[in-house]
Amino acid sequence: MSIPLSVVPVVGLPEVTEGDRLGELVAGATPLEPGDVLVISQKVVSKAEGRVRRLAEVEPGSEARELASRLDKDPALVQAVLDESRSVIRAEQGVLITETNTGWICANAGIDASNVPEEGIVTLLPLDPDASAQRIRSEIRRASGNAPAVVISDSFGRPWRLGQVDVAIGCAGLSPLEDWRGRPDRSGRELTATLVALADELAAAADLVRDKDAGMPTAIVRGLGERVRGDDGPGAASIQRPSNDDLFR
């Protein structure tokens, strides 16, 4: 392939509120082409879905109070994290890493207090991010006639490496893992262990054009049309490593 890829921020989206149809808003803000991949940040999806919580209304239980004291965190925030989680992976050094109810492992169950309309409100991850991606894709299809792939991204920290990168927590219309195993390499020998996390690389690429203090939650990656599929595909949940195959829990 030698076609250049372009990554274009979507500008002119209105401030999103609960009940908004994001797919319609995006299709109205920018022309979408077949073969586009729309990458949209979790926060705006959560706002549209009403996945927000007012910390003043959260009553911390004993586990949350104990963890909050140990980690020097707000007990209400810790309770909100526990409510969104299946299990605690690490709680040390002021860091709370859990497995969310949808199977993602990240800090604070993905709960975030920045870029929200009011102090004391936090966003929660969508209840089913793959379903959210499918719904946004359907809305775009109805509004524009085109059905770009949709990736819902969030910024996750990593073991061993400082900083966050954007990764995919939901997707529709592409295979989130691209399997090169078994194909010959340039010398004709079989490539081993090459399973590319395509959806995560798309999320990372889109983050390069996002201006985090300008509220720019959406970007289009253009030029990977051969990766966009007609059906919605297996979703980003298929990226989750099964726990019995994971050495870091």
Add this chain to the structure above:
Amino acid sequence: MSIPLSVVPVVGLPEVTEGDRLGELVAGATPLEPGDVLVISQKVVSKAEGRVRRLAEVEPGSEARELASRLDKDPALVQAVLDESRSVIRAEQGVLITETNTGWICANAGIDASNVPEEGIVTLLPLDPDASAQRIRSEIRRASGNAPAVVISDSFGRPWRLGQVDVAIGCAGLSPLEDWRGRPDRSGRELTATLVALADELAAAADLVRDKDAGMPTAIVRGLGERVRGDDGPGAASIQRPSNDDLFR
């Protein structure tokens, strides 16, 4: 920012052999613009630097033989991994994860047997990937008059998530971590914990245009000129999380 970003594969690079000046080869293959970021895969850097090893010439010691037997791996490969490593992080389920002598934590110390000229030859990570990036940048500056930022990338697996993404193991000419902490968010509240691993996101974006079986080791990310600095900056080693701050060793 509303300028679209483009990611362009560099085509027409010759097969690289030991002693080649990669910066000159790239500058000869494609016009480079000021403000470009050149992302180049570790393997081609290692070949140019002679960082290859013939497994038939590696004599496995007792630790390597024991680990190899337990993991069902080639004892010579395991010895080569140990030679490149400071410490073993995990050795379970057929997977050997180590901290390399340069501080990266990854499978097999980054040793790779695909896309090499001969069976039985493996590539090792560059001895000092940040120095490699600086040298390539200097070669480009001398050959073309322009000094794009240079990122050396490799494909790493991740805990909790299947598949590999490309990350940065060397860089020159940009700040690998972009610090948004302390800046106001859209609502005027301070953004917390937003330290973007820019060099890793650049590596991931470049991988989207690489055709792994076509030997396409290099891509240019164009449109982020405001991130390219005159000096070489702190290098990708600054991405390494200090071990006392790491919950997953």
